[in-house]
Amino acid sequence: MSLLDRHRAVMPHWMPVYYGDDALEIVSGKDRRVTDASGRTYLDFFGGVLTTMVGYDVAEISDAVRRQLSTGVAHTSTLYLIRQQVELAEKIARVSGIPDARVFFTNSGSEANESALLFAANLRRSNQILAIKNSYHGRTFATMAVTGHRSWSSSSLSPLTVNWLSSADRLRGRMAGLADGDLLDAAVDDLREVLATVTAGDVAALIAEPIQGVGGFVHGPDGLLGAYQKVLGEHGILLIADEVQTGWGRTGDHFWGYQAHGVTPDLMTFAKGIGNGFALGGVVGRAEVMNAVPAISFSTFGGNPVSAAAGNAVLDYVLDHDLQRNASVTGSILLDGLRALDAAILGQVRGRGLMIALEFVRPGTTEPDPVVTARVFDLCRQSGLLVGKGGLYGNVIRIGPPLTLTEDEAREGLSILASAVAEADAESRFS
Template sequence: MSLLDRHRAVMPGWMPVYYGDDALEIVSGSGRRVTDAGGRTYLDFFGGVLTTMIGYDVAEISDAVRAQIGTGVAHTSTLYLIRQQVELAEKIARLSGIPDARVFFTNSGTEANESALLMATNVRRSNQILAIKNSYHGRTFATMAVTGHRSWSSSSLSPLSVNWLASADRLRGRMAGLNDADLLDAAVDDLREVLATVTAGDVAALIAEPVQGVGGFVHGPDGLLGAYRKVLAEHGILLIADEVQTGWGRTGDHFWGYQAHGVTPDLITFAKGIGNGFALGGVVGRAEVMNAVPAVSFSTFGGNPVSAAAGNAVLDYVLDHDLQGNARRVGGILLGGLRALSYGILAEVRGRGLMIGLEFVRPGTTEPDPAVTLRVFDLCREGGLLVGKGGLYGNVLRIGPPLTLTEDEAREGLAILSGAIATADAESRIA
């Protein structure tokens, strides 16, 4: 029995596996490349869903983890002091941009967002939340409720009362075709209308991704969260920035995605890249908000000594090697090359730094074309490149390589991507 057959025999059917019957088992990795069970090596432009942020087999991270494991202490719980956790919290608090910040560690972005929602609803004594259409915030009960993406929201039940703001998607919907200034005005009008008509007046928070991840890397113009914040402040509503995918310099111009918007959130959630594959997430925020939980609480495994050791090594590596600057420089090569392409199937190239989305449509329309997207996706693999998929209609390729990607690797991946798009476009015209 193949590994795929064994997987299907014991895993739930709703767990997707890329490449269908030709599913991939990755058995080793080095730098920005991975090798499958058949011995073929690929350039990785998805990094385990933007999680293997530094790349594979990085000595500084491996050494830090081995040193902690070598002590014989992999877990103690937060009922005891954890030096690695405190040191990592100090760094994140300092980098957050939030004065007198506090940090709470979890195992994942889902748990981080769940924790942030707990804090915000407690401090405001309200279960009303504003969220953005096309968003994704996690797979637990509350985070599904604030996920505005039908494919990933598997229950209509919710502990929250959620009201929705328009997505910044400029291809279709309320914001279609708007320039930056008009989109900002429309977004503020939309927020004011929602607050005036469908809330009970005591909303707890707005949760927003600076760049929507699963939604296909859709993002609004610079200043959008700042424009929202001016309205939120009139009502005492908190702002939660979901930086699970945008944090740690991935967007290139900024360390956090929120910094493009002239605003400081009350709470920032983080995960994925900070662990470089080790389970690590958390919330950093204003002390008065973080301390609002009215009962004893902790995370059994969140910020455990091993994951925190990895997190410290990852964050030190990001800062010591200026990976934010690298994301800006190398991402510019990719964005410039991709935006120079002109094919009927490619409707939009969007993103920042090393967070890039390619949206595919039927030529001459804005009708999503998931079939041609899948074809480009498969052609990339044939060419030796791994990319991701996403978007509300399954018609967006997601590119999120490790932040250590070199200029030569960027050009190599760009050539494979360009060739795949050209082939798929030619095939679509024949069909």
């Protein structure tokens, strides 16, 4: 019985596995490459969904984890002082850009966003939340409610009352084809209309991704969150920046995605890359908001000694090696090369730094083409490159390599992507 058959026999059917009947088992990794059970090696341009942020088999991280494990203490709970956790919280508070910041650690981005929603709702004494269409914030009960992406909203039940703002998607929908200034004006008008018509007037917060992750790396122009916050401030509404995918320098231009918008959020969530594969997430925010929990609460495993040791090593590595700058340099190689492609199936190339998307459409239209997307996805794998998929219609290739990607590796991956797009484009002309 194959590992895939065993997986299907014991795992829920709604857990997707890439490549169908030809699913991969990754058994080892080094730098930006992984090797499967058959011995084939791939250049990894998805990093475990943007999580293996500094690559595989990084000595500084492995050594930090081993040192902690050598003490025999993998867990104590936050009922006791955890040096690694306090040190990591100090670093995150310092780089967050949020004054008088407090940090709460969780195990995942879903838990981080769930916690942020709790803090905001408690402070504002309201369960009303603003969210953005095409967003993804997690798979827990409240985070599903603020996920504006039908494929990932697996329950209509919710502890929150959620009202929706338009996505900044410029291919289709309310913002289609708008220039930056016009989009900012339309977004503010949309926000004011929602507040005036469908809310009860005491909204707790707006939760927003600076770049929508699962939604296919859709993002608005610089200043969008700042434009929102001017209106939110008139009503005392908090801003939660979901930086689970955009944080730690991935966008190249900034350390946090929110910094492109001339705004400082009240709360910011993080996860994925900070653990580089170890379970680690959390919330950082203003003390007044973070302290707005009227009962005892804690996270059993959040910020445990082992994960916190990994997190300290990861953040030190990111800062010491200026990975933000590297994301800008290598991301520019990819973006410039992909934007130069001439393919009728390619509707849009977008992104920042090492967070890049290719959206595929039927030639001459904006109609999504998930079939040709799957073809490009498979062609990349056949040529030794792993990429991700996403988008509201399943028609987006998502690229999120480790931030340690070299310029040569960026060009190697670009060549494979260009060939895959060209082949799929040629096939589409004769189908």
